[in-house]
Amino acid sequence: MSRLIVISNRVSAGGGAQGGLAVALSAALREHGGIWFGWSGNETSEFTGHINMERVDGVTTATVDLEEQDIEEYYDGYANRTLWPLFHYRIDLAEYERSFADGYKRANERFAETALPLIEPDDLVWVQDYHMFPLGKELRARGVENRIGFFLHIPWPPRRLLATLPEARALTESLLAYDLIGFHTEEWLQSFCDYVSHELGGTIGDDGWLSVGERRVRLIACPVGIDAKEFAALAASEKAKETYERVRVSAVGRTMIVGVDRLDYSKGLEERFLGYERFLVEHPEERKEVTLLQIAPPSRGTVDSYQRIRSTLEGLAGRINGAHAGLDWVPIRYVNQGYTRDMLAGVYRASKVGLVTPLRDGMNLVAKEYVAAQDPGDPGVLILSRFAGAAEQMPEALLVNPHSAEEISDALSRAITMPGEERIRRWRTLMNGVEQHDVTWWSKHFTDALKDCHEHACGSVHRN
Incomplete structure (x- = not known):
């Protein structure tokens, strides 16, 4: 069975007052084996890419520290002051700063570079949430040919709201590097399809595949559960x-x-x-x-x-x-x-x-x-x-x-x-x-769909 490499903004595999996503991902990793990679939550004076490896409650974690500027621009800035309010329909609270977008891009490049040595040829890579929209594209640019899936844990906003984001087109295009994109509900999936069809000229087949030019990505609605x-x-x-x-x-x-x-x-x-x-x-x-x-x-x-x-x-x-x-x-x-x-x-x-x-x-x-x-x-x-x-x-x-x-x-x-x-x-x-529809169903449904993204179906998505 292929290992599972989960990549997310934060890693929280321990007990205590974990959030729902942390509990869900920990359960998925115990089921499949593998590594959970992400930001440690700690600050460093200089980014070195040093990985801190731990084994916590049956889950292997790999974390890196970020510089203060990365935290301010990538996390506090673009993730939480730009994307989060916009994707929750609060454009009145969204802040569009070019430095935020630059920091977001830089942090995702650093995540990709650091995670690269952890990924073995047969691994399934599962990227989580809005903090890491472009991570798949960055991994592809570094030669990763594994099947890579992305799951969005927040709503995808309506097209006219998303259009207020200066980087909306580039951000959405970066998602085409993934083999599989998952949403919690059909509503969020259809909002994504509406943007791609109107702004990128994409078409969605009855089989759930999105085509944009020569690129093909499978889309699924896959609601997360609990244990x-x-x-x-x-x-x-x-x-x-x-x-x-x-x-x-x-x-x-x-x-x-x-x-x-x-x-x-x-x-x-x-x-x-x-x-x-x-x-x-x-x-x-x-x-x-x-x-x-x-x-x-x-x-x-x-x-x-x-x-x-x-x-x-x-x-x-x-x-x-x-x-x-x-x-x-x-x-x-x-x-x-x-x-x-x-x-x-x-x-x-x-x-x-x-x-x-x-x-x-x-x-x-x-x-x-x-x-x-x-x-x-x-x-x-x-x-x-x-x-x-x-x-x-x-x-x-x-x-x-x-x-x-x-x-x-x-x-x-x-x-x-x-x-x-x-x-x-x-x-x-x-x-x-x-x-x-518990967490085991969710992780199995998604990873099974990712495994089914065979070379002949998904290859044109990311290999130019």
Whole structure:
């Protein structure tokens, strides 16, 4: 079996409070063997290309340090101040600086040069996400003829939004160096096809192959999952049980509503708080019978827009609590720190409502983790934004427009009063989907498709 070489911006193969992508990729690497390569997260005074090799929880990692200028221009700049807001439909927050684009190109060249010695002839190379759009092209320029796949974990924006990016055409053309490009949903895939067909003259066949001139690339929609069995087992662990009891006791018999999100403007946290406040106003009989626990660990603190969202949420939570709290009740518990996955599993199980309301999200694995953590005999209710990629797979959740405070309020009322029989029926259907399309299915589906990209089908994509 071919080894798998995963290349991503950050490497996080250890335990603890990993994000959904880290958990998914670690599981894929344990299944296939291979190496996970990327940035260490550390800064160096001079880029040398020195690789730090480690073996963590059954996964071999290879990391490099970046210079301060690379971090500022490639990561803080182009990735997080240009691409992230644009691809989440926030062109009002996108910053188009030529130095950012130059730093992005330079960092990807350095990643390609450093990763090159790690790649053996039969390896499958799997590049992850928007930080590394041009990495495949850079690897091809250095003679790599392996099958290389790319997976985008965020939305692909509509053509007219993407057109605001000065480098849109060149960035999209660089993706043609890959043999396979994966998206979470058909919506994101079709947005990509729309841009390529209108701007690059590409055609998409019924067989899922994109042709641009002599170049051919296979496109697939392949929604990422979680390790459902492992997460359900976590919910039964001693740490989860201890956390469950702490949360239940602290709720003092009240219904717990939970939100768990990285502190980011795409997650709809401000809209969520306003929707919850609307619920408190419209349902005074429930006011002191519910509590919203919002866990939002900070991220990208050096970026101005993230500092603003943190300040906004702190002010909003304070205003809502000040207006509605009583001597023995606070409507919002707002926590700016992360927790380990076993602790989160206990929090999810103790919460009768999971509130997942991003304004735009490539997938959202919190929704799937919430479902996997539930007690089958007394499950909670998932409220999910229809603009999350997960909504395509999870129609049995209560789907809402996160921009509408009324819809959030109505969904909260329905979730809290939902009969047990309906909660169990919805949960069973949701859980079946989470188990069927888990992380193993995702990685196998993608890597099998990459293996099927034979020389005669994909060779013209990158070999000139």
